[in-house]
Amino acid sequence: xxxxxxxxxxxxxxxxxxxxxxxxxxxxxxxxxxxxxxxxxxxxxxxxxxxxxxxxxxxxxxxxxxxxxxxxxxxxxxxxxxxxxxxxxxxxxxxxxxxxxxxxxxxxxxxxxxxxxxxxxxxxxxxxxxxxxxxxxxxxxxxxxxxxxxxxxxxxxxxxxxxxxxxxxxxxxxxxxxxxxxxxxxxxxxxxxxxxxxxxxxxxxxxxxxxxxxxxxxxxxxxxxxxxxxxxxxxxxxxxxxxxxxxxxxxxxxxxxxxxxxxxxxxxxxxxxxxxxxxxxxxxxxxxxxxxxxxxxxxxxxxxxxxxxxxxxxxxxxxxxxxxxxxxxxxxxxxxxx
Numbered sequence: 001x002x003x004x005x006x007x008x009x010x011x012x013x014x015x016x017x018x019x020x021x022x023x024x025x026x027x028x029x030x031x032x033x034x035x036x037x038x039x040x041x042x043x044x045x046x047x048x049x050x051x052x053x054x055x056x057x058x059x060x061x062x063x064x065x066x067x068x069x070x071x072x073x074x075x076x077x078x079x080x081x082x083x084x085x086x087x088x089x090x091x092x093x094x095x096x097x098x099x100x101x102x103x104x105x106x107x108x109x110x111x112x113x114x115x116x117x118x119x120x121x122x123x124x125x126x127x128x129x130x131x132x133x134x135x136x137x138x139x140x141x142x143x144x145x146x147x148x149x150x151x152x153x154x155x156x157x158x159x160x161x162x163x164x165x166x167x168x169x170x171x172x173x174x175x176x177x178x179x180x181x182x183x184x185x186x187x188x189x190x191x192x193x194x195x196x197x198x199x200x201x202x203x204x205x206x207x208x209x210x211x212x213x214x215x216x217x218x219x220x221x222x223x224x225x226x227x228x229x230x231x232x233x234x235x236x237x238x239x240x241x242x243x244x245x246x247x248x249x250x251x252x253x254x255x256x257x258x259x260x261x262x263x264x265x266x267x268x269x270x271x272x273x274x275x276x277x278x279x280x281x282x283x284x285x286x287x288x289x290x291x292x293x294x295x296x297x298x299x300x301x302x303x304x305x306x307x308x309x310x311x312x313x314x315x316x317x318x319x320x321x322x323x324x325x326x327x328x329x330x331x332x333x334x335x336x337x338x
């Protein structure tokens with residue numbers, strides 16, 4: 001059992017893929033309601049005109065889809081009963097303050113625990129019946145199919161791409177280039193060739209902007225005057241210590257905003273938490289800069305190389321025997337000047 005943020009086709013197919021993997025095989029026949037992600041048109045009897053994507057999914061997993069009659073809920077009564085059982089046992093009370101990933105981990109544990117239950121009018125547990133039926137399941141495909149939506153997008157001058165009315169940022173160096181966007185129910189990922197260049201949570205609202213301030217650091221290094229108004233920074237998830245540090249730099253340096261971007265540049269190679277710790281330590285010392293924070297990061301990570309011992313052979317001029325100094329020259333200091 002799994003929860004998704006949407007009922008769209010990619011969630012419908014991904015849920016089935018996870019179910020097949022949970023069972024360890026694929027049933028020969030799967031019974032469906034007449035849901036839109038699978039059915040384009042209801043024909044006579046059990047015949048349907050199906051989505052091409054769903055037909056491809058069936059061909060990869062090699063099973064047959066059977067659709068229930070319209071307004072015939074009794075044909076899948078056991079499914080409705082199991083939905084009610086899960087709702088009463090797993091969602092009462094409704095979980096609060098947790099994300100879908102946490103909820104799905106909990107649901108997976110509940111499904112495994114529920115396999116020890118013996119259903120009414122049965123003599124074996126669910127786990128035992130599943131082990132018996134698993135022998136009848138077809139094999140999983142060697143390579144799981146790509147179920148995310150895949151589209152080609154153009155990066156605008158703002159370093160963003162538009163997907164289903166929402167804008168997602170990419171590294172600014174990809175402006176005016178075409179990238180491949182893959183959207184699953186939870187994430188939107190962008191690729192330049194095979195390289196992953198951006199990864200965002202998928203947004204289902206309308207006309208929203210999903211930005212990652214890291215994508216704009218190279219541009220801000222050149223245009224540091226834009227730092228106070230950069231939306232990616234104002235809506236980013238930087239700890240408050242960074243803005244306090246920026247104000248401190250601006251108050252004491254004419255290039256304070258540029259030095260702040262140099263500080264952000266350290267977050268591209270180190271975690272934000274590590275940079276924040278080094279920043280806090282640097283500010284207690286006074287007269288700090290981005291180079292101070294970098295030095296503290298190197299020391300903390302053990303990247304500071306030890307100073308090599310001096311090799312006398314590398315300095316032959318220092319190996320000569322020097323004559324003793326003539327200290328009599330200092331006697332002239334005792335002479336009385338006329």
